[in-house]
Amino acid sequence: MNRKRLQKLTDTLTKNSKHFNKFEVKRLIKLFYTLVGETTERPGSVTGLDRNAFRNILHTTFGMTDDMIMDRVFRGFDKDNDGSVNVSEWVHGLSLFLRGSLEEKMKYCFEVFDLNGDGFISKEEMFHMLKNSLLKQPSEEDPDEGIKDLVEITLKKMDHDHDGKLSFADYEKAVREETLLLEAFGPCLPDPKSQMEFEAQVFKDSNEFQDVTS
Known part of the structure; x- marks a missing residue:
């Protein structure tokens, strides 16, 4: 050039x-x-x-x-x-x-995690991403059960309107309260x-x- x-x-x-x-x-x-x-x-x-x-x-x-x-x-x-x-x-x-900024990163991470682009992070999407990022160590129990439990725990913590999925408003509120939740479903920013x-x-x-x- x-x-x-x-x-x-x-x-x-x-x-x-x-x-x-x-x-x-x-x-x-x-x-x-x-x-x-x-x-x-x-x-x-x-x-x-x-x-x-x-x-x-x-x-x-x-x-x-x-x-x-x-x-x-x-x-x-x-x-x-x-x-x-x-x-x-x-x-x-x-x-x-x-x-x-935190605002920009929240919007970006949410879009990364919203796999089908419908404006929500569903239970299925959480399950896929967590399964993908957590299945590193072999264990005796059924790993899927552990991940389902983790999805439920995450929803309990982040799903403020209790509709069983995360809207951007849910996600934003949770991240503002606890910044570590920004990358709750996988590392999508550089360390x-x-x-x-x-x-x-x-x-x-x-x-x-x-x-x-x-």
């Missing part, structure tokens, strides 16, 4: 970015094109990160291992549903992913250590701002 285009893209995306400054946006754009270059056979043939490339980044950079959750995070980034994350979706998505390492690596040397346009 030539200097002029990079500058223009940086300006546009910085305007729309709540949580990154111009230097950081430029760094993220450069990282994006490096990653895209690594995943495509023919340079310039693809303009985004497909599902596999993106999941690979979630796994290697942010330590995510849950297939279902990684898939949902990909959908959260891929706003236009075209099957790949383009550069503006990348910057916008990372803005929330790394530095979003603080991965986040710090990523930012330290990508945003290092902000004093060399003059040189990054080259």
Whole structure:
């Protein structure tokens, strides 16, 4: 990408970015094109990160291992549903992913957990996600029973209107009372250590701002 285009893209995306400054946006754009270059056979043939490339980044950079959750995070980034994350979706998505306010993160996590997009997290969805993220250790009892119990306990704690499913209002109220419930159904945000390492690596040397346009 030539200097002029990079500058223009940086300006546009910085305007729309709540949580990154111009230097950081430029760094993220450069990282994006490096990653895209690594995943495509023919340079310039693809303009985004497909599902596999993106999941690979979630796994290697942010330590995510849950297939279902990684898939949902990909959908959260891929706003236009075209099957790949383009550069503006990348910057916008990372803005929330790394530095979003509690409000933004609640909305994002709720969308990740609402598997069928109907505006509620149902018992079945909770069961799927918890089963997916908890079945790591073999045990004597029927694991499904334990997970059903966990779903009931979670509902008891979070379902404020007692309709047997979680609306966003239920979820928001529960998370405001107990922030740990933000990721109640699976890790869909980077852990603080991965986040710090990523930012330290990508945003290092902000004093060399003059040189990054080259």
